[in-house]
Amino acid sequence: NAGVTQTPKFQVLKTGQSMTLQCAQDMNHEYMSWYRQDPGMGLRLIHYSVGAGITDQGEVPNGYNVSRSTTEDFPLRLLSAAPSQTSVYFCASSTGTAMGYTFGSGTRLTVV
Amino acid sequence: DAKTTQPPSMDCAEGRAANLPCNHSTISGNEYVYWYRQIHSQGPQYIIHGLKNNETNEMASLIITEDRKSSTLILPHATLRDTAVYYCIVRGPRGYGGATNKLIFGTGTLLAVQP
Numbered sequence: 001n002a003g004v005t006q007t008p009k010f011q012v013l014k015t016g017q018s019m020t021l022q023c024a025q026d027m028n029h030e031y032m033s034w035y036r037q038d039p040g041m042g043l044r045l046i047h048y049s050v051g052a053g054i055t056d057q058g059e060v061p062n063g064y065n066v067s068r069s070t071t072e073d074f075p076l077r078l079l080s081a082a083p084s085q086t087s088v089y090f091c092a093s094s095t096g097t098a099m100g101y102t103f104g105s106g107t108r109l110t111v112v
Numbered sequence: 113d114a115k116t117t118q119p120p121s122m123d124c125a126e127g128r129a130a131n132l133p134c135n136h137s138t139i140s141g142n143e144y145v146y147w148y149r150q151i152h153s154q155g156p157q158y159i160i161h162g163l164k165n166n167e168t169n170e171m172a173s174l175i176i177t178e179d180r181k182s183s184t185l186i187l188p189h190a191t192l193r194d195t196a197v198y199y200c201i202v203r204g205p206r207g208y209g210g211a212t213n214k215l216i217f218g219t220g221t222l223l224a225v226q227p
Contacts, residue, residue, distance in 0.1 A: 004155075033215065042199070043156065043217040050213065058214060090155050092215070100146065100158025101215055 002026050006091050006104035013081040013111045021076040021107050023091030031094040032074040033058070033101065034066065036087040043090065049074055081111045116200045121222040124194075130187040132221050134200030137181045143204040145176060146215070147185045149196040156199065156217075159185065190225045197222050 007022045025032065033048035035058075045058030047066040055066050063085060065077040074093075078085060088108050092101040117135040124130040136145065146161040160167055160174045162183070167174045173186040187194055199220040203213065 031213065035217070042197075042219050043150075045214055045216060048214060059216065088153075092155070094215075100148070100161060101156075102158070103155030105155055106153075 004091055004093055004102050004104035006089075006107050008107060009105070010108050011110070013078070013109065015081060015083060015111060017081050019078050019081065021078070021089055021091075021109070023074045023076065023104060024072050025074075025093040025102070026072065027093060027095075027102070028071060029093035029095050029102075030071070031096065031101070032068065033092045034064070034074070034076045035090045035092065036060065036085075037090065037106075038087050046076065046089075078109075083111045085109065086111045116202055116218055118198075118200055118218065118221045120219065121224065123224050123226055124187075124190045126192060126225050126227050127189055130185075130190040130194065130223055130225070132185040132187075132198050132200075132223060133182065134184070135182045136200070136202045139180050139202050140204065141180075143202045145174065145180075145183050146201045146203055147172070147174065148199045148201065148217075149194075150199070150220070151193075151196040159198075190223075192225050192227060195223060195225045 004025045030051045034046040035043040037043045044060045049055045049068040052071050088106045090106050092103045094101040144161050144163050147159040148156040150156045160172050162174045176183045197220040
């Protein structure tokens with residue numbers, strides 16, 4: 001198993017550009033989540049999903065869209081990038097409440 | 113979701129046990145206590161979780177008080193590689209009492225293992 005795979009690992013965007021951060025897991029996990037981590041700060045939940053076709057907002061959803069058309073994939077879309085979205089983005093997946101989340105290695109995004 | 117309180121930082125000598133406390137006085141009966149850690153710049157790593165009973169795995173032990181209002185994560189023989197931020201998180205099952213099963217991180221405890 002590859003676990004949770006995030007692509008790209010690094011990205012530089014110009015203000016106003018859009019892009020999609022990819023997240024894929026091969027563990028047949030129902031639950032998937034996106035977090036952002038600003039320098040020196042803790043992780044904040046952006047969006048999460050409890051299964052294909054089901055998504056919900058987290059703590060900081062503004063400026064981001066998600067969809068979950070398959071169990072394996074949970075892409076995060078930045079609609080119009082802003083410098084305030086410069087951060088490290090982590091994707092995570094889990095089988096359910098009584099199991100821990102597995103995290104990807106992160107995407108480091110810089111918006112200039 | 114119940115909130116947790118952790119000390120911002122702790123030191124531990126290499127080879128000694130590291131005991132990381134967490135207060136969760138508003139925890140409800142169906143909520144689990146989870147521990148994760150994050151080594152610099154890496155994705156968080158799941159360590160252990162429990163509901164009522166004490167738990168042990170190859171990484172650590174989790175001691176939950178009888179009233180469930182606090183817990184302690186124990187790393188029995190800390191090494192330099194255990195230097196990380198440790199997060200205590202309370203999380204409930206989806207759909208139970210309105211819980212949405214979100215994993216919400218706080219600020220954690222920075223554990224520095226000293227040689």
